[in-house]
Amino acid sequence: xxxxxxxxxxxxxxxxxxxxxxxxxxxxxxxxxxxxxxxxxxxxxxxxxxxxxxxxxxxxxxxxxxxxxxxxxxxxxxxxxxxxxxxxxxxxxxxxxxxxxxxxxxxxxxxxxxxxxxxxxxxxxxxxxxxxxxxxxxxxxxxxxxxxxxxxxxxxxxxxxxxxxxxxxxxxxxxxxxxxxxxxxxxxxxxxxxxxxxxxxxxxxxxxxxxxxxxxxxxxxxxxxxxxxxxxxxxxxxxxxxxxxxxxxxxxxxxxxxxxxxxxxxxxxxxxxxxxxxxxxxxxxxxxxxxxxxxxxxxxxxxxxxxxxxxxxxxxxxxxxxxxxxxxxxxxxxxxxxxxxxxxxxxxxxxxxxxxxxxxxxxxxxxxxxxxxxxxxxxxxxxxxxxxxxxxxxxxxxxxxxxxxxxxxxxxxxxxxxxxxxxxxxxxxxxxxxxxxxxxxxxxxxxxxxxxxxxxxxxxxxxxxxxxxxxxxxxxxxxxxxxxxxxxxxxxxxxxxxxxxxxxxxxxxxxxxxxxxxxxxxxxxxxxxxxxxxxxxxxxxxxxxxxxxxxxxxxxxxxxxxxxxxxxxxxxxxxxxxxxxxxxxxxxxxxxxxxxxxxxxxxxxxxx
Ligand code: F6R
Numbered sequence: 001x002x003x004x005x006x007x008x009x010x011x012x013x014x015x016x017x018x019x020x021x022x023x024x025x026x027x028x029x030x031x032x033x034x035x036x037x038x039x040x041x042x043x044x045x046x047x048x049x050x051x052x053x054x055x056x057x058x059x060x061x062x063x064x065x066x067x068x069x070x071x072x073x074x075x076x077x078x079x080x081x082x083x084x085x086x087x088x089x090x091x092x093x094x095x096x097x098x099x100x101x102x103x104x105x106x107x108x109x110x111x112x113x114x115x116x117x118x119x120x121x122x123x124x125x126x127x128x129x130x131x132x133x134x135x136x137x138x139x140x141x142x143x144x145x146x147x148x149x150x151x152x153x154x155x156x157x158x159x160x161x162x163x164x165x166x167x168x169x170x171x172x173x174x175x176x177x178x179x180x181x182x183x184x185x186x187x188x189x190x191x192x193x194x195x196x197x198x199x200x201x202x203x204x205x206x207x208x209x210x211x212x213x214x215x216x217x218x219x220x221x222x223x224x225x226x227x228x229x230x231x232x233x234x235x236x237x238x239x240x241x242x243x244x245x246x247x248x249x250x251x252x253x254x255x256x257x258x259x260x261x262x263x264x265x266x267x268x269x270x271x272x273x274x275x276x277x278x279x280x281x282x283x284x285x286x287x288x289x290x291x292x293x294x295x296x297x298x299x300x301x302x303x304x305x306x307x308x309x310x311x312x313x314x315x316x317x318x319x320x321x322x323x324x325x326x327x328x329x330x331x332x333x334x335x336x337x338x339x340x341x342x343x344x345x346x347x348x349x350x351x352x353x354x355x356x357x358x359x360x361x362x363x364x365x366x367x368x369x370x371x372x373x374x375x376x377x378x379x380x381x382x383x384x385x386x387x388x389x390x391x392x393x394x395x396x397x398x399x400x401x402x403x404x405x406x407x408x409x410x411x412x413x414x415x416x417x418x419x420x421x422x423x424x425x426x427x428x429x430x431x432x433x434x435x436x437x438x439x440x441x442x443x444x445x446x447x448x449x450x451x452x453x454x455x456x457x458x459x460x461x462x463x464x465x466x467x468x469x470x471x472x473x474x475x476x477x478x479x480x481x482x483x484x485x486x487x488x489x490x491x492x493x494x495x496x497x498x499x500x501x502x503x504x505x506x507x508x509x510x511x512x513x514x515x516x517x518x519x520x521x522x523x524x525x526x527x528x529x530x531x532x533x534x535x536x537x538x539x540x541x542x543x544x545x546x547x548x549x550x551x552x553x554x555x556x557x558x559x560x561x562x563x564x565x566x567x568x569x570x571x572x573x574x575x576x577x578x579x580x581x582x583x584x585x586x587x588x589x590x591x592x593x594x595x596x597x598x599x600x601x602x603x604x605x606x607x608x
Pocket of ligand 1: 302349350401402488491605
C-alpha cells in the first residue's frame with residue numbers, strides 16, 4: 001500500500017520519479033507527489049489529488065533539472081485523499097514520504113505543538129516530518145535526527161527524507177514496510193517495490209527492518225537504529241521489463257489471466273516428474289524424516305491467498321489419513337488465542353510477501369517455535385526472507401490489484417507440498433499418479449479454456465453487467481472457488497457478490513434470490529453432480545438467473561450454461577476459476593470500471 005520512489009545521481013530526477021510512481025500506482029492511487037532539490041537546496045514540491053497522471057501534468061509546467069528527489073503515491077490511511085494530505089510532507093527543513101502508520105502520532109503531535117509546530121494536514125506522516133525537523137535542530141547530522149525520531153515512533157514505516165540542510169543525500173529507513181535500493185554507476189534508486197527499479201539497475205539491496213540508509217551519489221551506507229554502520233548485501237533483481245508490461249492487452253488483469261498457462265508452468269518446472277509420479281520441492285529446508293513427522297498443516301493468508309490455502313486443503317487431505325490441514329485468515333488468527341498441535345508446519349501464503357497480517361502471523365508462529373514455510377511470489381520480500389524455507393511460485397510480477405495467476409499457482413504449490421509429505425510418509429507413486437498427471441496437464445487445459453470460452457464469456461458478461469447482486473455457489477473443492485469467484489467479481493465490478501457452499505443455501509442465502517440477483521453455480525460432473533443440480537433446481541424455482549459453469553455434456557437447467565471441455569477430473573475447479581476470472585473482468589469492463597485499479601483497493605496490504 002502506497003509507493004515510494006527516490007533518486008540521487010546525475011540525471012534529471014523528475015522524469016525518473018514520475019515513471020517510478022506510474023509503475024507503483026497499483027500500490028495506491030489517492031494522490032501523488034514529488035519533491036526535488038537543487039544543489040543550492042531549493043526544493044520544488046509538486047502534489048496532486050488522484051492518479052499520477054495529475055502529477056505528471058504539474059511536472060510539465062514546473063520542470064526542474066534537479067538530480068535529487070523523492071516521490072510517493074498514496075493509499076489513504078490517516079486523512080481523506082486530498083492534495084493537503086498528499087506526500088511528500090514538508091515541515092521546516094524536512095521533506096518526507098512515508099508508507100505505513102505511526103500509531104503514537106497523536107502524542108507526538110501534542111508534544112510538537114508545545115514546541116510551536118502547527119500542522120496543515122490530518123496525517124501521521126506530517127507529525128513524523130515535524131519530529132525529524134525538531135530533532136535536527138540539535139542533532140549532529142540528519143542521520144542522527146532520523147534515528148532519534150524513529151526511536152520515538154511506534155508503528156510501521158518505510159520512509160525517504162530530504163533536508164535542505166543536506167542537499168547531497170537522501171535518508172531512508174524501514175520497519176514493517178519494504179524498501180529496496182538500486183545501486184551502481186554513481187546513482188542510487190529507491191523504491192518500495194522492485195517493479196520501479198526495473199530497467200534502471202539489476203543490482204539491489206533489500207533493506208531489513210530497523211535499518212537506516214544514507215544515500216549519496218557514491219552509493220548507500222546502511223546503519224542500525226542506533227546509527228552504527230551495518231553491511232549491505234547486494235543481490236540481483238529477479239524481475240525484468242517484459243513481466244511488468246501489458247504485452248498488448250488492454251489491462252494487466254486480462255494479461256495476467258492469460259499469463260496463467262505459462263506462470264503455472266514456471267511454478268511446476270523441475271518440480272513435477274511424470275515419469276516417477278512424484279514431486280520435488282527444493283527449498284523446504286526439511287529432511288525426509290521431518291516431513292514424515294508432520295501431522296498438521298496450518299495455511300495462513302489473506303483474501304485470495306487464504307482461499308488458495310482453503311482450496312488446496314481439499315486436495316491435500318486426500319493424500320494421506322494422518323495429516324490434517326486447515327486454512328486460517330491471517331487477520332483473525334493473529335488476535336486469537338489459538339493453539340498449535342504438535343508436529344505442525346505452517347505455510348505462509350502471500351503473493352507480495354509483504355501483507356502485514358500474514359507477516360504478523362509468521363512472526364507469532366516462529367515465536368512459538370513452529371516451522372514456517374513460505375508460499376510466496378515476490379523474491380526478496382519480507383515474508384520470503386523471514387520464513388524457514390519454502391516454495392517460490394514464480395508467476396512473475398502481478399500488477400493488477402485483483403490477484404489471478406498467483407491464486408492458481410499458490411494452489412498448485414500447496415498441493416505439491418502436501419504430496420511431498422505424502423511421499424515421505426510412504427504413499428506410493430501409484431496413489432499420487434492422478435494428481436501428478438493432472439498438475440502436468442493443467443497449464444494446457446487452462447490454455448484451451450482461455451482459447452475456447454473467452455469470447456462466449458465476454459458476450460455473457462454483457463447480459464449480466466447491469467445486475468447489482470450476485471451469488472456464487474459450489475460444493476467441495478468448488479466452494480473455495482465460489483468464494484474466490486465472488487471476491488473477484490466484487491473487487492473489480494463493485495457488484496455485491498457472496499460466495500456460499502451450495503449445501504448451505506437452504507440454511508439462509510436462498511432467501512436472497514430475486515430478479516435483481518444473478519447466480520454463478522459451479523457444477524462438476526462428479527459424485528456431487530446430482531446434489532448441486534438439486535440446489536440449482538431449487539434456485540431456479542425461485543426465479544434465479546443462473547449462469548452454470550460446468551464440464552458436463554448433460555442437459556443443465558439454467559438460464560446460461562458455460563461448458564468447459566477438459567481432460568481433468570480433480571483439478572477441474574482451477575479451470576472453472578479461470579472462467580469466473582474472465583467473467584469478472586468482462587462484467588467490470590462492460591460497466592466501464594478501471595479494473596486494474598479498483599476503487600478503495602491497493603495491491604499489497606502492508607498496514608492492518
Ligand atoms: C484479491 C487480492 C487480495 C490478496 C490479499 C493477500 O484479488 O488480491 O485478496 O490476495 O490481499 O495478498 P498477498 O497474497 O500479497 O499476501
